[in-house]
Structure formats: C-alpha cells, structure tokens
Amino acid sequence: MRLSNTSQYAINIMVAIAEHKETKLLNAKSISDTFDIPYKYLTRIMPQLVEAKFIISTRGREGGYSLAKEASSISIINILNAVNDSLHASKCILKPGMCDANNKCALHDSWMVPNKSIKIMFNQTTLESITNL
Amino acid sequence: MRLSNTSQYAINIMVAIAEHKETKLLNAKSISDTFDIPYKYLTRIMPQLVEAKFIISTRGREGGYSLAKEASSISIINILNAVNDSLHASKCILKPGMCDANNKCALHDSWMVPNKSIKIMFNQTTLESITNL
DNA sequence: ATTAAATACTACTTTAATGTAGAATTAAAA
DNA sequence: TTTTAATTCTACATTAAAGTAGTATTTAAT
Ligand code: SF4
Ligand code: SF4
Numbered sequence A, B: 001m002r003l004s005n006t007s008q009y010a011i012n013i014m015v016a017i018a019e020h021k022e023t024k025l026l027n028a029k030s031i032s033d034t035f036d037i038p039y040k041y042l043t044r045i046m047p048q049l050v051e052a053k054f055i056i057s058t059r060g061r062e063g064g065y066s067l068a069k070e071a072s073s074i075s076i077i078n079i080l081n082a083v084n085d086s087l088h089a090s091k092c093i094l095k096p097g098m099c100d101a102n103n104k105c106a107l108h109d110s111w112m113v114p115n116k117s118i119k120i121m122f123n124q125t126t127l128e129s130i131t132n133l
Numbered sequence C: 001a002t003t004a005a006a007t008a009c010t011a012c013t014t015t016a017a018t019g020t021a022g023a024a025t026t027a028a029a030a
Numbered sequence D: 001t002t003t004t005a006a007t008t009c010t011a012c013a014t015t016a017a018a019g020t021a022g023t024a025t026t027t028a029a030t
Helices: A005-019 A030-036 A037-050 A075-083 A110-125 B003-018 B028-033 B040-051 B076-084 B110-122
Strands: A055-058 A062-066 B055-058 B063-067
Touching: A005 A030, A005 A037, A005 A075, A030 A037, A030 A062, A030 B063, A037 A055, A037 A062, A037 A075, A055 A110, A075 A110, A110 B076, A110 B110, B003 B028, B003 B063, B003 B076, B028 B040, B028 B063, B040 B055, B040 B076, B076 B110
Parallel strands: none
Antiparallel strands: A055 A062, B055 B063
16 A cells, blocks of 8 residues: 555655755756665656656756746646556556446445545645645 | 555455355355456465464365454454555555654655545454445 | 766666466365 | 365466666766
8 A cells, every 4th residue: 555666756856856946956866865766767767757747857967857837736646647657546446447336346435435535635735735945 | 556466355355255154165266256366376365364363264175264253353454464464554655664753755744634544444444344244 | 179967768687566386285075 | 985176385487666787868067
C-alpha cells in the first residue's frame, strides 16, 4: 500500500523545483543529493516532467530546471500521471482493471470510503499547498 | 497505489473460506479456479494463512481448508500482516521507514487524512463484515 | 576555440515480486 | 494394500521496477 519509488521521487523533485528561489537554476545533482535519489535514475525521470510541461530544462553549463507553470496549477495526481503513464490511477486495489457495480469484489464497499479520501487528496492537493514559500 | 497481488489473493482466499458452508472442505484447486489465482502460487500462500492461525488445513484425500476462528475476529489488517511480514503496514508512502514530526516529507499533512481513513478501514473491517452469510 | 558542466539518450544490470515445476507427504477411498 | 487426491516443501524461471553506465549533446565560461 504505497506509491512507487518513481512516484515518490517525482513529487519530491517537483517540490524541490517549486521551492527553489535562487537566481541559479536548480540542477539534477542538487536534487539527487537533497533527496538521496540515485542520480542516474533521476536523470531519466526529469525528461518525463519536462515532457509533461511541468518544468523547463535548460541544457549546457549553468543549466538546470525551473517551473513551467504556477505551482497552484499542478496537483499531485498530475505528477503521478506524468510518471506512471496514468495507469495505476485507474486501477483499483483488489482486481486488475475497472470493475462495475455488478461485478465487485468483497472489499469494494469498504474500500470506497478511504478510496474517495485518497482521490480527493491527490486531486485537490497542489504543489503550492505543499511547498514552503 | 495498490495492494500487492499476494495481499489481494490472501483477502480473496479468506473470503472464499469464510463463505464456504458445505460439508466438503474447500480445497486449493477450487479457490484457484474461482479467483484466477495461479494454483502453484496459491499453494505457497496457504501455509502462511495456516501459520497465522486463520485457517486449518486438512491434508490428504478429501482435504482442504476451513476457518480456524470466528470471521468477526479476523480483520483485513491481520490478513495483510500475515502475508506481508507486516512490513508494508508500517511503511509510509513517501519515505522509507518511519518519520518523526521533525523530519516529515512534503506530503505528510495532506497524506495523514486519507491515511487515517485507510487505517481505520483495514483495522475495523473484518472478514465477517465483507462476507455474504 | 577549448573546456567544463550541465541535460538527454540508449543500453545494460540488479532486485524483488510473481509465477512455475517437481517431488515429498498425508490420508481417505477403492 | 494400492491408488488417488489433496497439502507441503524446495528449487528454479519470468517479469517489471529500480538502478547503473557510457556516450552524445548543449551551452556558458575560460
Ligand atoms: S470491486 Fe471495487 S474495490 Fe474491488 S477491485 Fe473493483 S473497484 Fe476496486
Ligand atoms: S513524512 Fe509523513 S507522509 Fe511523509 S513518508 Fe513520513 S510519515 Fe509518510
């Protein structure tokens, strides 16, 4: 019952970039050090966040990353979808794939309570709300 | 954001045994067929549930499994702990291991809301409450 | 121009979960 | 007593996530 390492990394990365307020760009090495994310693994996640239009990358010396949009416009679910190919979001915990009301598993009714809470949190929590500005 | 296959299997297995009311014991083959759990994989999970004292196994011809205690006395969290070595239960979603109030991750406060809901559900939901009697 | 410091790309390796196979054990039925 | 149908044990194979390595590309500083 946990997020994948990649998802955890992605959230931390986005928080780091959102909180970075110096003139120098924040680079991969710094993020890697701050959160103990394997550098080489991190540099494979970064292009996905660039591709998702959350951050802008500047290549070459003095390069690094900066936010591409308002922190308030990026929610946790957006970040998870960007690195997960949005597949886990739709999958439920007990059966693979979607289940309809006629074919639900034993835990369905019980699960819908925390499930709703999780969805609300992932959808309503933005990068702005979890950063220290 | 999902339970492991093994955890899902274990819950379904326990439900099947709890709901089984015939005189003949429920055997591994039947459970495997009902839930599409790979037979050989299932037969490695079963001894763990026996070990946890949730079910009693009867070996040999006409053998199978039956509940070892009241369905109302087995909660979901008990089942998860039995197959997970109780490790995932204590791990949180963003950082490995426990975190204290002084060293919490960005999502901590947001996560505590659904987290509480999940814990309550896993703790309070018993086998009895999710079986059709 | 050259160098240095950064991101991006591609391929490979490792690890843990999941799945598979076969043989041993048990006990009722034939 | 033999056969059959069940659980249990141990070892191996597959898969997907995670991690590692090397090289190419880019661009500012020197
Ligand atoms: S039946 Fe409901 S709880 Fe169970 S897997 Fe499907 S959607 Fe999830
Ligand atoms: S700080 Fe809180 S939310 Fe984050 S990993 Fe630790 S316990 Fe979980």
